[in-house]
Amino acid sequence: MILPREFYLRSVQVVAHDMLGKKLVHLVSEQRVGGIIVEAEAYDGELDLACHARVGKTERNKVMYSQGGHAYVYFTYGMHWMLNCVTGDVGYPSAVLIRAIVPTDGMNFISAQRPNIQEKQWCNGPAKLSKALAITGELNGCDLCNPDGVLFVEDGETISDDNVRITHRVGVQSTPEPWLSKPWRFVADLSRN
DNA sequence: TCTTCGATTGTCT
């Protein structure tokens, strides 16, 4: 049920694409909280000028250099946590940014995390889903393949390619070409399944 | 509906 290590030991673009339809789960006090992944972006190595690893290995991004299947959780804009899944082998910094999920488990918990907000807006952004699932820096570096872990990704439904939209990455303002236009963002349209 | 802007702090130069 939990995705095996091999799933992550492939090129980051393939992993980002295949991540759609899978189920992200965070165990909070033994309660399952999570949902179906519907949007992901690939960040590929030190040459990718949109990737944190463009400046080489630092204290902040060192988890990206670990083996695929680990969680890279970082803090930005003074208030937001972002969840990534590290891909590839040890030493190659690449990761998939989880940008959106459709909540399926722990709806009560999620609604409590996102008070006064419409259900559709609960998890449709990288910082939003981290807030909704109570994902913070404490989870940075944890192993997503550990069956006894609290954060993991389970196999889910397969999304047909007809229902996958591929675009350039968003939120990376000042990234120069050709990196700005790389088609490394994958969005699933579940309504057409 | 669309656009602008403030929040708020860790990290890197």
Added chain:
DNA sequence: GACAATCGAAGAA
């Protein structure tokens, strides 16, 4: 000292 893989409120139209 600048700025960030964002969000959501507020104001304009």
